[in-house]
Amino acid sequence: MESDKWRISFSPQVAILWYSVIAGIFSASLIAFIVLYIETQERAHIDRVTQSVADGIKTLLEEDIHRRMVSLTEFSGVSAISNNMSDDEWELLSKSLYYSKQGYHSIGWLDSSFNVRRILPIEGNETSVDFDLAFQPLALLSELKSQQQKSAVITVPLNSLEGKLGLGIYVPVLKTTPSSRKIEGFIVSVILFDPYIKSVLPTYLIAEHKLTLFIDEQKVYSDQINQSYISNASNRQTSFEIMGQRWQVNLMPNSEFRPFTLFRMFSLLIVLGILLSFFITLAVYTLMSARNKTKLTKDDLKKTAQLLKNLPGMAYQAFNRTNRPMIFVSEGCKLLTGHSKKQFEKHNILWGKLIHPRDYQRVCQTINHALKTNRLFELEYRIITKNNDVRLIWERGEPVSSIVNDDFIIEGFITDITSIKQAEVDLLQSYAFSEAIVDSVVDAVITINNNGQIQSFNNTAQNMFGYSFDEVKDINVKILMPQPYSDHHDQYLAQYIVTNETHIIGNGRELVAKRKDGTTFPIHLSVSEIHNNxxxxxxGVIKDITQQRTLENEAISHIEQMAHADRLNALGEMAAGIAHEINQPLTAISLFSQTGKNFSEKGKFERLPEIFEKISLHARRAGSVLERVQLMTRQGDRSKEVIASTILIDEVKKLAESEARLCDISIQLLTCKENTNVFVDRVQIQQVILNLLRNGMEAMQSIACKNGALIKLQIRINAENNVEISVVDTGGGIPKTMIDTLFTPFSTTKKNGTGIGLSISKSIVEEHGGHIHFSDNKPAGAIFYFTLPIHEEGIPNDK
Structure with a gap:
């Protein structure tokens, strides 16, 4: 930890700069060491410099003679050179050669009889015109050699007509025929050593040395300036061959060369050292920066490749050519087309060949238009994959200027939208199906937005209210409400959107609605919220309950008349019990049907099988009740079975859960660990439990669940070793005036109750050898419980 305290953290750029400075300092130190070392190598340096100058002179002379021979050879090959060449043509060609290289004394043309016919310059060479080479044996020998070899030759050193030492270069002029090569003459150039050396060798190169030149051991040139020279130990020479002649260069440094050279060398080395240190520092900085950038670039390329790999489609670059050969494609091409990235980029597979023939022309027109206008393009079309599957794709691209040429390339992205398009078709079909269902239901179905404006209005709603859909579309739904409901609707809706506090939403409620003609009628309204992003x-699902209200009023009147009749006999009680028992499963069937309809409207079709199963279960339960009633009217064994009481109440809980959810009430199941098997008629006992649960939930709902929304269904072993099943609610409790008559027929606290549910439940429980009781639930609510004997193995508990 102590060492970490002194550790300095640098950014990558600062670290690179420090490394570069260190490299520069190291290189400067190395240069200083070299300078000191070179001081001890003074003589070796002079020798090397002298030898280097000699080698340089050798190279300059070799290259110059070679270039002159090449240019003369090219000159001889000009097809216009012939005996018929005009003087103007000769002068033009020879001047271009003469002035292209300094050092020529003259350039002439000799005919095949070795006579000089033309010469440049004429001034100073008048005596050479029509000169016969027979009078110059060495030159004649060279020309004969050139004639025999049919190639260029150089004469041995000879004296010119002016008496100056020089040499000549002879190049034959050949006329090529299909059967032979004939010499028509020679191009000859004369070089005098004194002006030639001064024109070829820079003055600064030999200013500090004495130069002596030998050809075939004959001295042809010597620097005659009187200077003092260093001892012979510093003399250097070099030799080379040109066209069979041995040239030798001797070089001797003068006495002023040593200190001047050393001073210049040290100065040069110091300057070079500084420059080298700077360039090394710069090179190291550049190299390390490049490596850092390369690393970052590779990292970016890796991330880009990973990003392209994860894209749900194929990114591409393509040439603007027929069938769009690909420059680059991402890995998604394999999943999209079945063809590999390598096949596309090697042009084994062309994208245009994959386009569906019926879409090809449209695709080409769209892309060509985008190229002409230099704009983005988007289109959908079909392709044929490797497996001959037809897929619908979406492509977006744009033309981009190529850095290689002036043409455009195409860059873009392609993705498979087959499943999306199919989903759109399915969605449209589902929507049409849902609309058909909504239009066919017997209840009015209306949807509104969060501003209360009507968005849909099914056929039943149109018949119920007298409006057509066009008349109410985007109109506030309060047009269907009489006062005072219409006055408070907007305020209620706005308050719900802000607070989510509900009064009608999620609950059924009876209200009054208004038709187009102004008349009002009673309705049952249930509102559900549709959540989207x-x-x-x-x-809203609206049921016209005008007829139901009429029937209810008639039923109330009839019940009041029956209250005065003396029809409370056993048969009447049984009939009422049958109606009560049948009404419970029928009510459940109605609730589940309503739930199934809501699920259909919301598109939750996967929940319908479960709803249908529960409807079927309650229908069978109604049939079982009728069967049990028939058994009660005659003697004989009833349908009893041994069943665990936990299974008994668990099935009831499942039956009641949907109704509980509609009331926003939760059912809590509490069981015991002991064996609680009972010998009972399953349907009758479950009917008792279901009746007690519904009574409890209705009691809680009547006070808006202000004491909580949890009802408990509990099973335990009591002190008498009997199974005790209890329903604990948090409703308003039982009035004291009703306690004595609670289990007698037609005794009820409900406004629309018949008062026979508890009476029938008491009869069923007592028939099974048990008892039903009531107690207050502190601090609020009621507890209804009944007992059943525990079934002992092998001993039927039927009385």
Missing amino acids: EKKMFV
């Missing part, structure tokens, strides 16, 4: 929607 953009805005809230609400669905």
Whole structure:
């Protein structure tokens, strides 16, 4: 930890700069060491410099003679050179050669009889015109050699007509025929050593040395300036061959060369050291920066490749050519087309060949238009994959200027939208199906947005209210409400959107509605909220209960008349019990049917099988009740079975859960660990439990569940070793005036109750050898419980 305290953290750029400075300092130190070392190698340096100058002179002379021979050879090959060449043509060609290289004394043309016919320059060479080489044996020998070899030759050193030492270069002029090569003459150039050396060798190169030149051991040139020279130990020479002639260069440094050279060398080395240190520092900095950038670039390329790999489609670059050969494609091409990245990039597979023939022309027109206008393009079309599957794809691209040429390339992205398009078709079909269902239901179905504006209005709603859909579309739904409901609707809706506090939403409620003609009628309204990401929607299901109200009024009147009749005999009680028992499963069937309809409207079709199963279960339960009633009217054994009481109440809980959810009430199941098997008629006992649960939930709902929304269904072993099943609610409790008559027929606290549920439940429990009781639930609510004997193995508990 102590060492970490002194550790300095640098950014990558600062670290690279420090490394570069260190490298520069190291290189400067190395240069200083070299300078000191070179001081001890003074003589070796002079020798090397002298030898280097000699080698340089050798190279310059070799290259110059070679270039002159090449240019003369090219000159001889000009097809226009012939005996018929005009003087103007000769002068033009020879001047271009003469002035292209300094050092020529003259350039002439000799005919095949070795006579000089033309010469440049004429001034100073008048005596050479029509000169016969027979009078110059050495030159004649060279020309004969050139004639025999049919190639260029150089004469041995000879004296010119002016008496100056020089040499000549002879190049034959050949006329090529299909059968032979004939010499028509020679191009000859004369070089005098004194002006030639001064023109070829820079003055600064030999200013500090004495130069002596030998050809075939004959001295042809010597620097005659009187200077003092260093001892012979510093003399250097070099030799080379040109066209069979041995040239030798001797070089001797003068006495002023040593200190001047050393001073210049040290100065040069110091400057070079500084420059080298700077360049090394710069090179190290550049190299390390490049490596860092390369690393970052590779990392970016890796991330880009990973990003392209994870894209749900194929990114591409393509040439603007027929069938769009690909420059680059991402890995997604394999999943999209079945063809590999390598096949596309090697042009084994061309994208245009995959386009469906019926879409090809449209695709080409769209892309060509985008190229002409230099704009983005988007289109959908079909392709044929490797497995001959037809897929619908979406492509977006744009033309981009190529850095290689002036043409455009195409860059873009392609993805498979087959499943999306199929989903859209399915969605449209589902929507049409849902609309058909909504239009066919017997209840009015209306949807509104969060501003209360009507968005849908099914056929039943149109018949019920007298409006067509066009008349109410985007109109506030309060047009269907009489006062005072219409006055408070907007305020209620706004308050719900802000607080989510509900009064009608999620609960059924009886209200009054208004038709187009202004008449009002009673309705039952249930409202559900549709959740989506953009805005809230609400669905209202409206049932016209005018006839139901009429029937209820008639039923009330009839019951009042029956209250005065003396028909409370056993048969009447049984009939009422049958109606009560049948009404419970029928009510459940109605609730589940309503739930199934809501699920259909919301598109939750996967929940319908479960709803249908529960409807079927309650229908069978109604049939079982009728069967049990028939058994009660005659003697004989009833349908009893041994069953665990936990299974008994668990099935009841499942039956009652949907109704509980509609009331926003939760059912809590409490069981015991002991063996609680009972010998009972399953349907009758479950009917008792279901009746007690519904009574409890109705009691809790009547006070808006202000004491809580939890009802308990409990099973335990009591002190008498009997199974005790209890329902604990948090409703308003039982009035003291009703306690004595609670289990007698037609005794009820409900406004629309018949008062026979508890009476029938008491009869069923007592028939099974048990008892039903009531107690207050502190601090609020009621507890209804009944007992059943525990079934002992092998001993039927039937009385």
